[in-house]
Amino acid sequence: MISPGMLIGERYEIIDRVGSGGMADVYNGKDLRLNRNVAIKILKQEYSNDAKFVSKFRAEAQSVAGLSHPNVVNVYDVGEDDNLYYIVMELVEGITLKKFIEKKGRLEINEAIGIGIQIAQGIEEAHKNHIIHRDIKPQNIIISREGKVKVTDFGIAKAATSNTITSNAMGSVHYISPEQARGGYSDEKSDIYSLGVTIYEMLLGKVPFEGESTVSVAFAHVHEEAAHLNDVDSSIPRSLSRIVQKCMQKKPDMRYESADALIMDLRRAVSDPQGDYVQLEETVNDSPTIMISDDVVRAVKEQPKRNPVVRDEPPFEKELINEDALDPKLERILKICSGVVAVIIVVVIFLIVGKVAGWWGGGSGKDEKDNPSSVSASPMPSEDVSADKVFVPNLIDKTLEDAQKMLDDAKLHYKLEPVESDKEANTVVNQDPLEGEQVDEYSDVIIYYSQEESGVVIPAMVGYTVEEARDKLESMGLIFAKTEKRYSDTVDEGKVCGTDPVVGTSVKKGTSVVILVSQGPENEMVTVPYVVGKKVEIAQELLADRGLECSSENISYSYSDKYKKGRVIYQSIKSGKKVDAGTAIDLKVSLGPQPAETTAPPNPTATPRYRYVGTVTINMNPFEYEDEDAAVIKLILTQDGRSRTVFNGTLSYKDFPKKFTVNGWSDSTGQISISKDGVVLDSVFDIEFKRIAD
Numbered sequence: 001m002i003s004p005g006m007l008i009g010e011r012y013e014i015i016d017r018v019g020s021g022g023m024a025d026v027y028n029g030k031d032l033r034l035n036r037n038v039a040i041k042i043l044k045q046e047y048s049n050d051a052k053f054v055s056k057f058r059a060e061a062q063s064v065a066g067l068s069h070p071n072v073v074n075v076y077d078v079g080e081d082d083n084l085y086y087i088v089m090e091l092v093e094g095i096t097l098k099k100f101i102e103k104k105g106r107l108e109i110n111e112a113i114g115i116g117i118q119i120a121q122g123i124e125e126a127h128k129n130h131i132i133h134r135d136i137k138p139q140n141i142i143i144s145r146e147g148k149v150k151v152t153d154f155g156i157a158k159a160a161t162s163n164t165i166t167s168n169a170m171g172s173v174h175y176i177s178p179e180q181a182r183g184g185y186s187d188e189k190s191d192i193y194s195l196g197v198t199i200y201e202m203l204l205g206k207v208p209f210e211g212e213s214t215v216s217v218a219f220a221h222v223h224e225e226a227a228h229l230n231d232v233d234s235s236i237p238r239s240l241s242r243i244v245q246k247c248m249q250k251k252p253d254m255r256y257e258s259a260d261a262l263i264m265d266l267r268r269a270v271s272d273p274q275g276d277y278v279q280l281e282e283t284v285n286d287s288p289t290i291m292i293s294d295d296v297v298r299a300v301k302e303q304p305k306r307n308p309v310v311r312d313e314p315p316f317e318k319e320l321i322n323e324d325a326l327d328p329k330l331e332r333i334l335k336i337c338s339g340v341v342a343v344i345i346v347v348v349i350f351l352i353v354g355k356v357a358g359w360w361g362g363g364s365g366k367d368e369k370d371n372p373s374s375v376s377a378s379p380m381p382s383e384d385v386s387a388d389k390v391f392v393p394n395l396i397d398k399t400l401e402d403a404q405k406m407l408d409d410a411k412l413h414y415k416l417e418p419v420e421s422d423k424e425a426n427t428v429v430n431q432d433p434l435e436g437e438q439v440d441e442y443s444d445v446i447i448y449y450s451q452e453e454s455g456v457v458i459p460a461m462v463g464y465t466v467e468e469a470r471d472k473l474e475s476m477g478l479i480f481a482k483t484e485k486r487y488s489d490t491v492d493e494g495k496v497c498g499t500d501p502v503v504g505t506s507v508k509k510g511t512s513v514v515i516l517v518s519q520g521p522e523n524e525m526v527t528v529p530y531v532v533g534k535k536v537e538i539a540q541e542l543l544a545d546r547g548l549e550c551s552s553e554n555i556s557y558s559y560s561d562k563y564k565k566g567r568v569i570y571q572s573i574k575s576g577k578k579v580d581a582g583t584a585i586d587l588k589v590s591l592g593p594q595p596a597e598t599t600a601p602p603n604p605t606a607t608p609r610y611r612y613v614g615t616v617t618i619n620m621n622p623f624e625y626e627d628e629d630a631a632v633i634k635l636i637l638t639q640d641g642r643s644r645t646v647f648n649g650t651l652s653y654k655d656f657p658k659k660f661t662v663n664g665w666s667d668s669t670g671q672i673s674i675s676k677d678g679v680v681l682d683s684v685f686d687i688e689f690k691r692i693a694d
Helices: 051-064 097-104 109-128 154-161 188-204 214-223 238-247 259-271 294-301 328-357 400-409 466-475 536-545
Strands: 012-020 024-031 036-043 075-081 084-090 094-096 141-144 149-151 389-391 413-419 428-432 438-440 444-450 479-486 496-500 512-518 525-527 555-558 568-571 578-580 587-590 610-618 631-639 642-651 658-664 670-676 679-687 689-693
Touching (some): 051 075, 094 097, 238 259, 466 496, 466 512, 479 496, 536 587, 568 679, 658 670
Antiparallel strands (some): 012 024, 141 149, 525 578, 568 587, 670 679
């Protein structure tokens, strides 16, 4: 019998019981050795007596103990004491996401996105360490009093699903993936499906599938399509609806490849809520989800409610599926379907291996992103070009000063978040995004650093005058020591460009601070950034940050089927080139797709009887590979403010370079742009016209 005051493992004192779940009871406790409060989860007796489960449970819990992430409840210890098997975890005071949803009814759009991103970050960290949760649901998400979102129950969930209770579909059936409901293999994609259901519930206040029994709900996850969020509520952005739809695809390989990919789209949903960047694959006939007759569907849905949902008090809840409730007819069908799926999987694996090995003549299938030189001629529309992406460095355990220098060198900005930590003051405890993530240049990286007790944080004063900075320091109880000059490409000469100690450093009152003053750029040569595909306002800002000019006089406009309206489709100086500071960069900005033609071609019979003829040789090849399929190639002439198609035909790789003869409207210079299968390419060719009498 466990009671308050009891000592577990000669180290952990039981204070009181705070909850109970399907497999464990949870207690508030105290670690007497480190003098800190902890949560202690103790396995129930029926699981403690299962040697196989205990062995797996301990192995998985110990692997989870290696996780350290701000969005994961930390596991401190795993042990046994007189046949009591326990996990010691971080004590998070707060509320479960389930309870939070119940209190609010439904969450605001950005609130749900923010929580979803934090859950996905915790899941991604686990997946990188080859740990799968398999029971993601709002009941296993805790929101701390500080608003931090944390995922809990990693080790216990994986141990359970891989051993004793797989047949009972451990966890809440309302969040279970189709492959788990079928009793099949589950991996990282299962967590992504369950997170999609969780986001669905946050936005609508209800789960996508309800039923009279757990069996009917599980059946719906396998065979029914959830109502699209923006169809149910038009205020939910289309992009967010499609993100959830992609998470909840029946086929795992049609979901997001990783939680990182999901995070990227969730972040874009904040800045571009109506964007069309979520790619959904078409459902194909070889899906492992087999269609079942209406009679069988009706039989399952009309089954009596033999297994009512059992709910404990939050934050620990359970729901079990009893497979005995499936009727024999359905079981026979599912067994047959499983055999069919197994054959399909073998065939698909064979085809994939053959493709990679080049058995079918398809080569290695390298992504065109591996060849930056092919970007300008690529026929595929894309706004995510790796040329302006950078990798986030590892900042954890670095000093605050070193971390900020590393981010500066990596062309990244930073935001500072002080946290309580046992580490030395001004040491990086965590970061977001994590090491190795690929992000846009000059994106923000959040640095979580240890703050000295009763310390004062050095404020950001970039752009201040020296007098303003001195007044600021003195008002905070800090001492202005002196000024030192530094070169700066971004701060005007004579203004504050930094401090020593660096901004964000936690120091004691009375600390002397050196103010760093800009003396202008050290090198007048600056590197041109890549701005194609970006909104024109962002492009101008990026250029200005480098000391380059781009006013409205440097911007022209053109139709584009490849880039959305307002996006840059051309820059006059290529990225990576060194130019003088103050150099003007010309940009061409998309007007969107070209409207239907309204201007008729010149009438050769009109008087006076002259026509304007020019020739142009297309010396770039719109095709990348010799064996690429032929495509519809169009040439569009733009001259004197008018545009029309001057060539429309099917061509192939071997047709280029190719010379074209074109009729124009006058003897002024025109421009020829090229489209391939409706996609406008970047290359533009000038064409000179001569006046010729008929």
